[in-house]
Amino acid sequence: MAAVAPSPLAALTRLRSIIFQTSYNPTSQRTGAKYLRRRLRGPAMIEYYPNQLSISSINTEFRGLHLVDEYEERRIQDVADKKNRGKGAPKKARSAADSRRAQRKR
Known part of the structure; x- marks a missing residue:
């Protein structure tokens, strides 16, 4: 055969x-x-994890209810307590000169 x-x-x-709508890649x-x-994975993941009803989502949807989220209030109080003891998150630098990296380079 030739x-x-x-x-x-x-x-x-x-x-x-x-004809078959494939990519031509010689x-x-x-x-x-x-x-x-x-x-795509996104739609399957959305179906897998159900929508969770939370007090914060109810508060944003219905502004007049003013429900109190006890867990969120406790978390905010814990963060404030840690900050008072000096264990809180460090302050964010407002400029490049304020950053810890800039202080270390000097």
């Missing part, structure tokens, strides 16, 4: 990609098409 010249084969693969470079064709 071998077919490369140019008709290239034309055939180009035509095949047009140099076999990585394109990421496998990952782009894959099903």
